Amino acid sequence: MRPIFLFLAILTVAGAVAALTARQLVHGALYLAGAFAGLALLYLGLGAQFVGLVQILVYVGAVAILIVFAILLTRSSESPQAQRWGRAPWVGLGIGGLVFGALAVAILNSAVTQSPPWPAHSVTMDATVAQVGRSLMTDHVVALEAIGLLLTAALIGGALIALDEGRRFGGAPELGENSPDGTVTRGMPEPSHPGALPRSEGDRGGGAHAGGHGEARGGGA
Amino acid sequence: MAETVDQIFVLLKGWLVSMLAGWCPPEWQETARAVLSAAISVSAMLGVFLLLFGITTVLERKGLGRIQNRYGPNRVGPWGFLQFVADGIKALIKEDVVPRAADRWVHFLAPIVLLVCVIATFAVLPVGRNMVPVDLDAGILFFFAAGAASELTVFMAGWASRNKYSLFGAMRAIAQMISYEVPLILSAVPVVMIVGSLSTVRVVEAQAVYAGGWAQWHAFTPWGLAGLVLFLIAATAEMNRSPFDLPEGESELVAGYFTEYSGFKFAMFFIAEYLGMLAMSAMAVTLFLGGWSAPFAFLTWVPSWIWFFAKLMMLVALFIWVRGTVPRLRMDQLMNFAWKFLLPMALINIGVAGAWHYLAPGAGRWVLTAGVVLLAYHGLSRSFALRRPKRVYRYAD
Incomplete structure (x- = not known):
């Protein structure tokens, strides 16, 4: 478990860092997809099949593609000169650090880390999809x-x-x-624009009034 | 006897594992068994489906040839059936051309990741009784997740080639795959609802029950038949096959997103496309056509794996037939069809499956659910035809 976790953690963090620092926006999006995939594998490693697979389905399959679409539709993909650092990188770093600190404090003070009888193997903690579904539909x-x-x-x-x-x-x-x-x-x-299309309007008009069934466009579809 | 023939590959695998693991020191027994079991399953699946891929390409070319009133390949091997070997060797020894402006790494990675994603989908397909590589608790979800991950690789291929036709093809492919993924997954939802499990093995076991000599296949119910048709249409679009082959669109876009691929990288796209077709067909068989189960109780003596592969090849033949006979859609027709017909139809089908579950078994349930499905089909197709704006040709008239 340990080496696999380390490998996946490094993969995820490296993907996230590369996504932030990539000069090419599309490369950034692809690195981000890699980070998403690493996170999904981490979930799978924890025995959370449903969350891990949905992470791949939604984030790699849809969100990454949405980002790619946004990049391609809003600016030319040929302009890679995105600035590596924003105007105020320290503000961003500070906010990131604050969020990280708050989460870390919350997790360290939670019941999960304080109760000593921690099972040695996490294999028994497999949450089946049926369990997830039942708890979603009841609790x-x-x-x-x-x-x-x-x-x-x-x-x-x-x-x-x-x-x-x-x-x-x-x-x-x-x-x-x-x-x-x-x-x-x-x-x-x-x-x-009726003025621009006198012929086709006239041609089609007759056919449409005749019932629409016998037109050459073909019915059903 | 029939039992032995049915389980022959399972027995063979068990024998191989125990024989090979016997050579290992006792403290490594457990690891060796796990590794050997996985390796044998994976190599068997890969070997069988890659061979099937080769045969399918020949069958497709011969079938299309027959439809177009010409001979297909008929020179290599008996009746031309070794054509795929010649094609493979040709692809291997061809020069691998990468455009100078291309993004080398992404261009290189795209076909590999695509093939990995497609091959991963085979992990959850039960090809016979007790014959599934991994019985995942969320097997159906795994199948669709691996399929969804392959969409990004199409974009990678198109974008990294630095070719406008490739990029057009990739954009078309992504728009199409994202749109058709929704009805594809929604058409599989009724099965999950009725069976109450996401495991492919459970789904097949639920259908391998016989009542009055007939198997309880989902395709034998109104919602199941509607779901099967929806699934097959959405699957055709999802694997970019004709009539939904706009991303390739050889009359408009050279070859779409793999225009700039040659040699074995092109072959990898080709393999991924056909393996994807086999995987989708196998999933349709698993979800709706009873997987490895026989249609009638008196035919259960035929080995389960024969049933599975027979159904699989029937669906492949259907796809070849459709490819040879249905003309390609236009882009707006493609999008309208997905969002205004398939999606509402799939949503209605989910409701129908729910009603089927709660209504008392009998003829009344049949008539009611079939009526709703037919009414929905009629209404949607009528409104689809009526709402279609009048086509105005500005230049072509």
Whole structure:
């Protein structure tokens, strides 16, 4: 257990440090994914299968990709000249140290470290997924519901923001014209500019009124 | 006799382990047994599935050839079945070209990490009775976690190549894989709910029960059939196969994210793609088609591993058929399909599975759940067709 823990701890911390100091933002994101994976392996080493696997699924599989997307969409990936140190590195270091200190004090004073009969092998502490699920559904059901509500609200909010943007900017921005009121469909904005498209509007109009079934576009899908 | 044939590989492994461990000093016995057991399981899985990968590539090329009215490979070996050996040797002796502007390390790591992630998924697949490398308590979660970790490697490959086509392909791949991962996992949730376990072994055991001569496969229930179809569609998109092969899109993007890969690194992408297909098919078999169990009680004398691999190859044939016959989707169709059809369908299916669990067994339960599934399918596909904005061609008319 010991050497494996040391190896994983070094891997995780080295990944985190490299993510902070990498000059290339994308490299930083990849190092961060490495740190996430190291953390997941630490969880697995502690016998927490569910937490470890969810850590990989969510952090390596989704959060790291989200970060990569954010980097690629907000700035050119060809500009690696990110500054290594921010304007006030000491403030950041101070806050980091404070958080670390608070956590360390809390852990050292908790019941976990003070009760002497500490099992020699952590093998018996395997928490099965069924146990995790049962405790989530009974003891912590209020927290679970609250988190579910929060995530649903965030999801709907994100969809609403995207919807609004589609309404506002969707109407043929390349023509330099504001889109007219409610004619634009959700999700896939149409260039509703009748003057520019006389032919296709006329052609399609007849077909659509004839029932929509016999069109060449094919039904079902 | 049938029992021995069924368990022959398990017995063989036990015999090998005890024989090889016998040569070790007594104080190392336990470690030696654990190491040997793991090594034998891993090498057996790797050997079988890599061989299956080779055969699948030949089958796919011959099948596509038949669909496109031409001969497939027919020169190397009997009926061309040794073509994959020639392809492998060719890939090994080809020059490995790395673009000068490429990010060498990331470019080098991407195919390796991808292959590692894909091979890891095989650890939890039960290929027969008592034949699973690791019976993880959270096996299904492990499978999806390893699959999710491979998404980042696609981006690594595309970004590190410093090629705009590679980057386009990688962006498409990530957008597609992230989107289809949601319905993929959600379509597997009903199985976990009904079985009450995330272990692949438990899932198969729950289906290997016979009532009236029929196996209790999940695919024989309304929610199971809907789940199987959803899972297969989402899996096709997840492994970037036609009709969801936009990330490769050879008519638009050269070869997508592995444009700048050659030699054996390209072969590694190729292997990972096909092993991924085999793993997804095996997971579909495990979750919905009863894993290694026989469909009818009177066929249980056929060894379990034959059932598993027969079902696996049936699904592979289905994927080859789909690849040969369904045209590629457009990017917006792809996204709309995932978020506006598959996702609501998978969510409704979860509710249907819950109702199935609580309703009394009988014909009423069947009619009710099947009706809800069909109604949801009809409503969603109708609204999908109606809501589709009118296509306006600005330049192509």
